[in-house]
Amino acid sequence: MKLKLNLAAFLLLLLAACCGSGRCAGRNIVLILVDDQDAELGGMTPMKKTRGLIGDAGVVFANAFAVTPLCCPSRSAILTGKYPHNHQVRNNSLSGNCSSAQWQKVMEPQAIPVYMKKSGYQTFYAGKYLNQYGHPTVGGVAHVPVGWDHWHGLVGNSKYYNYTLSVNGAAEKHGDNYQRDYLTDLIANRSVEFLESRKRHVPFFMVLATPACHSPWTEAPRYSKSYISTKAPRHGSFNVHGKNKHWLIRQAKTPMKNTSIQFLDNAFRKRWQTLLSVDDLVEKVIKTLEQVKELNNTYIFYTSDNGYHTGQFSLPIDKRQLYEFDIRVPLLVRGPGIKPKQNIKEPVLNIDLAPTFMNIAGYDTWKSMDGRSFLPLVDPSQNKTHWRTDFLVEYTGEGKDKADPMCPHVGPGEAECFPDCVCEDAFNNTYACVRTLSKINLQYCEFADRENFVEVYNLTSDPHQLTNLAKAVDPTLLVKMNQRLIKLESCSGSDCRTVKREEDRFDS
Known part of the structure; x- marks a missing residue:
């Protein structure tokens, strides 16, 4: 009997040690995922509650990146822990594999909710999923992605009113009544309902x-007067011609016309107004977690699917570009065992989210994923010298078969044109980059176009990426970066997580 008691005591101590390190099944996970929020142009400024309740209570990752600067491919990367070349979602269209039949058949069964479900978690999703979700040709609202117990998925792209939800496979139509329909508030309210009615003593994701x-940047009525005089920041690359860059950037006219500037200032202001309701959502969720006595047992992640620009290199508004304003995202995390007020500099990617969730859920390995758990980074006792120094950013351009009739033909395959005929994307706006953060801060990008165009930036001396150094740097450095890019573009699983040796880094 004494031996059995000692064994039981040992197992209890082992369990306590496991949970204390944040790697024990039973911890809850909440991911708050916003749409198009930048980290470079003040995107977190309106988020006072979020910065206090998550950032100050935990960790802010100073170098968090999306591996592709567009909604559907980025969200697919978050769900699968895979680079776009492995999950095969190229853009926001069905033909680009966004929520397509192929995605549903091949990738959804490998997505994070499936693993969480197998690990005994209750799973809940509310809001935007993938841009083409709910399309009638691929199952419509009846299709509920595998792994989700409670599903409130938005049909199509972001809206605030007049949308349809798939509620566990049934269509639920919404109008324009603020109290009933404003989507950010509805998501907050349904999350509270779930937290109050869920199965007790069962972890949730x-x-x-x-x-x-x-867009369409529809603010809640109570915030319509907020930031009324705010304008987009005028520093860095704002209203600067993108000389020595890819043709798509060069075609933007500098200086911008007043109509473009007025348009982007209005977008900037309204973006901040919509974020105030997200700030309220964060507060509401955290208060509810506290009320149901789960806050201290819950990891809370706050991030965006990609960044955004408003006037940089004279591009009025959008994402899709390789520059810091489009690939950097906010990432704030709090949870059990995470010390408050940490600021971590190591580069973390959105493909790291799924492996981190699996790590929290008790999985020892995530062989099929390209990312890696970043829990060791928030543990001061862990060795950080084996963390990555470089990573891949990749994007497949979209365009029309013919030039927009409202715009002059500026290149092969214009896509969407904004005020004053500035085109933001094209078929050959297709690129892959090595982004490295070590002793020196570098980016090397190759375009898939007739010119095999190359852009290189030293972000230590040129943080706004004004000067393309492709023709000025040591050719041996270009060769090294090209070789690393080739490896990353074809990597899968552990090959994507390989840590570079010191002598192989791109420091020079």
Whole structure:
């Protein structure tokens, strides 16, 4: 009997040690995923509650990146822990594999909710999923992605009113009544309902995917007067001609016309207004977690699917570009065992989210994923010298078969044109980059076009990426970066997580 008691005591101590390190099944996970929120142009400024309740209570990752700067491919990367070349979602269209039949057949069964479900978690999703979700040709609202117990998925792209939800496979139509229909608030309210009615003593995994701060930037009525005099920041690359850059950037006219500037200032202001409701959502969720006595047992992640620009290199508004304003995202995390007020500099990617969730859920390995758990980074006792120094950013351009009739033909395959005929994307806006953060801060990008165009930036001396150094740097450095890019473009699983040796880094 004494031996059995000692064994039981040992197992209890082992369990306590496991949970204390944040790697024990039973911890809850909440992911708050916003849409198009930048980290470079003040995107977190309106988020006072979020910065206090998550950032100050935990960790802010100073170098968090999306591996592709567009909604559907990025969200697919978050769900699968895979680079776009492995999950095969190229853009926001069905033909680009966004929520397509192929995605549903091949990738959804490998997505994070499936693993969480197998690990005994209750799963809950509310808000935007993938841009083409609910399309009638691929199952419509009846299709509920595998792994989700409670499903409130937005049909199509971000909206605030007049949308349809798939509620566990049934269509639920919404109008324009603020109290009933404003989507950010509805997501907050349904998350509270779930937290209050869920199965007790069973861990949960929640994703709350708000429409903010994506267009059409419809603010809640109570915030319509907020930031009324705010304008987009005028520093760095704002209203600067993108000389020595890819043709798509060069075609933007500098200086911008007043109509473009007025348009982007209005977008900037309204984006911040929509984010105030997200800030309220964060507060509401955290208060509810506290009321149901789960706050201290819950990891809370706050991030965006990609960044955004408003006037940089004279591009009025959008994402899709390789520059810091489009690939950097906010990432704030709090949870059990995470010391408050940490600021971590190591580069973390959105493909790291799924492996981190699996790590929390008790999985020892995530062989099929390209990312890696970043829990060791928030543990001061862990060795950080084996963390990555470089990573891949990749994007497949979209365009029309013919030039927009409202715009002059500026290149092969214009896509969407904004005020004063500035085109933001094209078929050959297709690129892959090595981004490295070590002793020196570098980016090397190759375009898939007739010119095999190359852009290189030293972000230590040129943080706004004004000067393309492709023709000025040591050719041996270009060769090294090209070789690393080739490896990353074809990597899978552990090959993508390989840590570079010191002598192989791109420091020079």
